[in-house]
Amino acid sequence: MDNPFRVGLETERAPAPCAFVIFGASGDLARRKLLPALYNLAVSRLLPPGFSIVGFAVTEMSEDQFRASMREGVAQFSRRKPIDEAVWNDFASRLHYVSGAFDDEANFARLRAKLDEIDANNGTRENRLYYLAIPPSLFPKVNDQLARAGLVADPSDASRYTRIIVEKPFGRDLASGDALNADLHRVFHERQIFRIDHYLGKETVQNLVALRFGNAIFEPIWNRNHIDHVQITVAEDIGVEGRGKFYEEAGTTRDIVQNHLLQLLMVMAMEPPVAFAADEVRDEKVKVLRALKPLVGEDALRDTVRGQYGPGNFVGRPVPGYREEPNVSPASHVETFVAMRLELDNWRFAGVPIYIRAGKRLTKRITEISVHFKDVPHALLREDGAHVEPDVLAIRIQPDEGIALRFVAKVPGPTMTLRPVAMDFKYGSTFGGSGPEAYERLILDAMLGDPTLFARADEVSAAWRFITPIHEAWASAPVPTFPSYAAGTWGPPEASDLIARDGRAWRRI
Numbered sequence: 001m002d003n004p005f006r007v008g009l010e011t012e013r014a015p016a017p018c019a020f021v022i023f024g025a026s027g028d029l030a031r032r033k034l035l036p037a038l039y040n041l042a043v044s045r046l047l048p049p050g051f052s053i054v055g056f057a058v059t060e061m062s063e064d065q066f067r068a069s070m071r072e073g074v075a076q077f078s079r080r081k082p083i084d085e086a087v088w089n090d091f092a093s094r095l096h097y098v099s100g101a102f103d104d105e106a107n108f109a110r111l112r113a114k115l116d117e118i119d120a121n122n123g124t125r126e127n128r129l130y131y132l133a134i135p136p137s138l139f140p141k142v143n144d145q146l147a148r149a150g151l152v153a154d155p156s157d158a159s160r161y162t163r164i165i166v167e168k169p170f171g172r173d174l175a176s177g178d179a180l181n182a183d184l185h186r187v188f189h190e191r192q193i194f195r196i197d198h199y200l201g202k203e204t205v206q207n208l209v210a211l212r213f214g215n216a217i218f219e220p221i222w223n224r225n226h227i228d229h230v231q232i233t234v235a236e237d238i239g240v241e242g243r244g245k246f247y248e249e250a251g252t253t254r255d256i257v258q259n260h261l262l263q264l265l266m267v268m269a270m271e272p273p274v275a276f277a278a279d280e281v282r283d284e285k286v287k288v289l290r291a292l293k294p295l296v297g298e299d300a301l302r303d304t305v306r307g308q309y310g311p312g313n314f315v316g317r318p319v320p321g322y323r324e325e326p327n328v329s330p331a332s333h334v335e336t337f338v339a340m341r342l343e344l345d346n347w348r349f350a351g352v353p354i355y356i357r358a359g360k361r362l363t364k365r366i367t368e369i370s371v372h373f374k375d376v377p378h379a380l381l382r383e384d385g386a387h388v389e390p391d392v393l394a395i396r397i398q399p400d401e402g403i404a405l406r407f408v409a410k411v412p413g414p415t416m417t418l419r420p421v422a423m424d425f426k427y428g429s430t431f432g433g434s435g436p437e438a439y440e441r442l443i444l445d446a447m448l449g450d451p452t453l454f455a456r457a458d459e460v461s462a463a464w465r466f467i468t469p470i471h472e473a474w475a476s477a478p479v480p481t482f483p484s485y486a487a488g489t490w491g492p493p494e495a496s497d498l499i500a501r502d503g504r505a506w507r508r509i
C-alpha cells in the first residue's frame with residue numbers, strides 16, 4: 001500500500017451474509033473462474049461472514065472430493081499464487097456439495113435441506129445467490145425446480161433475497177433470446193436476474209466510463225464534429241481450445257460480437273447517464289443498440305466479412321486449422337473471424353463509421369478501442385502540404401492495459417518536421433497491477449444487489465435484434481470459401497478491403 005495511487009483501491013462495500021449455489025459446479029467454469037474469483041474475494045476479505053458455497057451438479061462426488069477438485073482449480077487459475085493456507089482452510093470449510101440430476105425434485109429437497117442447515121449455522125438468513133453455470137437448455141428445468149422447492153423469495157420481501165446469475169449464451173437469435181428471458185421471468189423478477197458479461201467486469205471497461213465522464217476534456221470532442229471513425233478489435237491468438245462443439249453452434253458473431261463487443265460499443269458511444277446507477281446506465285446503453293443502423297440483406301453482405309482460420313503458425317509452431325479441431329465438421333462454414341462496418345443513427349455519431357473485428361487465431365491477443373480524430377483542416381506546418389497521421393486515442397482493454405493518446409509533435413532540429421508521438425498511461429506502472437479479475441467484481445456486485453454491470457433483458461434483446469438479420473443474410477448467401485485466413489495472421493484480406501473501401505486502414509496494433 002506504499003503506492004499512493006493504490007489508496008482506496010479496495011472497496012468498503014460489505015454484502016449481507018448469503019449462500020452461493022453453483023449449478024453445474026463440476027464443470028470448467030466453476031474450476032477456472034468462479035472458485036478462483038470467490039477465493040480471491042476471500043483473500044481480499046470482501047466476503048461476508050457466514051458466506052457459504054454449495055456446488056450442485058450431476059457428477060457424483062463427496063464434499064471432500066469437491067473441495068479437493070476446487071482447490072486444484074484455485075491453485076491453477078487464481079491470480080494470487082501460491083494458495084494462502086490459512087485463507088484456504090477457512091474457505092474450504094464453507095464449501096458444500098449436492099449431487100443429482102436437475103429434473104429430480106428429491107434433489108432440490110436435499111438442496112433445500114442443505115441451505116436450511118447453512119442458514120441455521122451461518123446466519124445466512126435465506127439470502128441466496130444462484131449461479132447457472134449450465135447449458136441454457138437446462139435453465140427452465142432448474143428454474144421450475146427452484147420455484148417448486150420454495151427456493152425463490154418474493155422480490156418485495158426485504159428480509160431475504162434470491163438472485164440468479166446467468167451466463168451467456170443468452171440464446172442464439174432474437175426468438176430464442178426472448179424465449180429465454182420470458183422463461184426466467186416466469187420465476188424471477190428482472191431485478192433478481194444478473195446476466196453476466198464478463199467484459200463489463202473488466203477494470204479497463206469501467207475505466208472507459210471514468211475516462212469519458214470523470215474528465216471534462218474528452219466529452220466535448222466525443223462526437224461527429226471531431227471523430228473521423230472508431231475501431232474496436234477483440235483479437236485472440238488462441239484457437240477454439242477444445243470447445244469445437246460449442247463453437248460449431250456459436251461462431252464468433254454469437255460468441256463475442258453479440259455480447260462482449262457490443263458492450264464495448266455501448267460504453268464507448270452512450271450518452272452520459274443522469275447517475276451511475278443500474279437503470280440510468282442501462283437505459284443509455286440500450287439506446288446505442290437501438291441507434292445501430294440495421295444490417296439486413298444486401299447491406300449485411302456488403303458491410304460484414306466473415307472468415308475462418310486454416311492451418312498456420314503460432315509462436316513458431318504449426319497449429320491446425322479450425323476444420324481440423326476436435327468436434328468440428330471438416331466442411332464447417334462457421335466463422336472464426338468477423339469484421340463489420342457499423343453506423344449509429346443518432347445525433348452524436350451520425351456518419352461516423354465504427355469498424356469492428358473479432359477473431360480467433362489472429363496474430364496476437366489484444367482488445368482495443370481506438371478513436372480516430374479528424375485531420376487538421378489545413379496542413380500549414382508542412383511545406384509539401386502533406387498531412388501527418390491524425391490524432392488517435394487508443395483504449396487498451398487488454399493485455400498491457402492502458403490508454404494512449406497519439407498526437408503530432410515537432411522533431412527537434414532546424415526544420416518543422418512533424419511526427420506522431422504518444423502519451424501513454426499504463427495501469428501496471430501507475431497502479432502497480434491490473435486489479436481484480438472481472439468475475440470478482442461481478443460476483444461481489446451481485447451479492448450487493450447492484451446490477452449496473454449486468455445486461456438487462458431489453459439490452460440482450462436489442463443486441464439480438466441487430467445480429468439476427470446478419471445471420472439470416474449469411475444463411476441466404478452462397479457458402480463462403482473457407483478457410484480464408486491462415487492461423488496467426490490478421491484475418492481474411494476482405495477485412496482490409498472493408499475498411500480500405502472508405503479510404504481507411506485497420507490500426508497497426
Ligand code: BG6
Pocket residue numbers: 198236255
Ligand atoms: C468468452 C468466449 O466469453 O470470452 C471465449 O466464449 C473467449 O471464446 C473469451 O475466448 C474471451 O475472454 P477474455 O476475457 O479472455 O477476453
